[in-house]
Amino acid sequence: MPSNDPEKPLVYLVLGPTGSGRRALVADLIDGGLAENEQAAIILAPGDTMPPENNLENRLTVSNWSWAEEAHLGGVGAGAEASPGIIAAEVPENVQVIFFVSNGVADPIDQIEAFKIWVAAQGLELGRVITVVDCKLAEANPPLLAWFDGLIHFSDVVLLNHREGVSNKWMSDFELRYKKLAYPCLFEFVRHNKVHNPALILDEQALRVSHIFEEEIEWLVDDEEDMDEDDIPDGEEEVELTAEIDPYFERLNGGRRVKELPDIRKYLIA
Numbered sequence: 001m002p003s004n005d006p007e008k009p010l011v012y013l014v015l016g017p018t019g020s021g022r023r024a025l026v027a028d029l030i031d032g033g034l035a036e037n038e039q040a041a042i043i044l045a046p047g048d049t050m051p052p053e054n055n056l057e058n059r060l061t062v063s064n065w066s067w068a069e070e071a072h073l074g075g076v077g078a079g080a081e082a083s084p085g086i087i088a089a090e091v092p093e094n095v096q097v098i099f100f101v102s103n104g105v106a107d108p109i110d111q112i113e114a115f116k117i118w119v120a121a122q123g124l125e126l127g128r129v130i131t132v133v134d135c136k137l138a139e140a141n142p143p144l145l146a147w148f149d150g151l152i153h154f155s156d157v158v159l160l161n162h163r164e165g166v167s168n169k170w171m172s173d174f175e176l177r178y179k180k181l182a183y184p185c186l187f188e189f190v191r192h193n194k195v196h197n198p199a200l201i202l203d204e205q206a207l208r209v210s211h212i213f214e215e216e217i218e219w220l221v222d223d224e225e226d227m228d229e230d231d232i233p234d235g236e237e238e239v240e241l242t243a244e245i246d247p248y249f250e251r252l253n254g255g256r257r258v259k260e261l262p263d264i265r266k267y268l269i270a
Contacts, residue, residue: 009041009091010204011098011124013115015151016132017264018104021161023050024193025132026099030056033198034097041092045103065089065100067114085110087118097127097202105265108151109248109257116212126213127204128156132190135166138174141267145177150248150261152178152185156207161190183209212246 014022023042027050030040041061042050050062068086092098102111119126131151138144152158158178163171175187184207188195195201206213250258 008124009095009098010127011100012127013129014099014101015108017134018268020132020134021193022101022132027056028194029198029201033202039095040097041095042099043089044101061092061095085114087114091122112154113249129154129208130157131155132159132161134162135160136162139166139170143262144267147261147264154208154210155185157186157201159188159190210246
């Protein structure tokens, strides 16, 4: 599923905790969701590697992103006060699709905020934001619901992985939670690190609650005296638009986020 601009690849942001199966799922999406002649790239978090058994050696370019500014890395979880860093990552050549995989142990909101800047700076087109849920991890640690809330707020697709041994009631309640909140995102079960319909997951239709990846709102001046009458559409008045601030990006005067996420490192087994 290449970008509309043949010179610029389509990019997918893949969120989720470390160990949730994201790299294997990306391999499945490439294998089953892209045409055989399409080349893909995966940009992994610092220090991550692609498993050798992905069978995509001739179709996949693997690289890593890094932080150009690392001062904020100590601010993970509650109490984070530093500003986001800047993502450093080169856009691979001769690829049609890029999968950008987040750092699964660092603050996801910092990364999403920096990813938005990186996408704009590179002139890329966003395909979708995909969150992989480790259901075993989430069921065993109820405080992590707030962490997954933050990711799913930005997501078009939610892939429910590692469901073995997880109660049906928990699975039903987890999905029902977001349906009651009228979340438009797509929920799909994962089986053996594979999805039923990869092309459906890679569809470019936006299904996310957040609008941060849409074009910036332009400010209009409410001053008709300084405008020519021909500049004002018939039956309309010029109004000043208020720029939207995503609730997860909003900060207090001291720099702390209004909505802070739990530190997922406390719940991951080393």
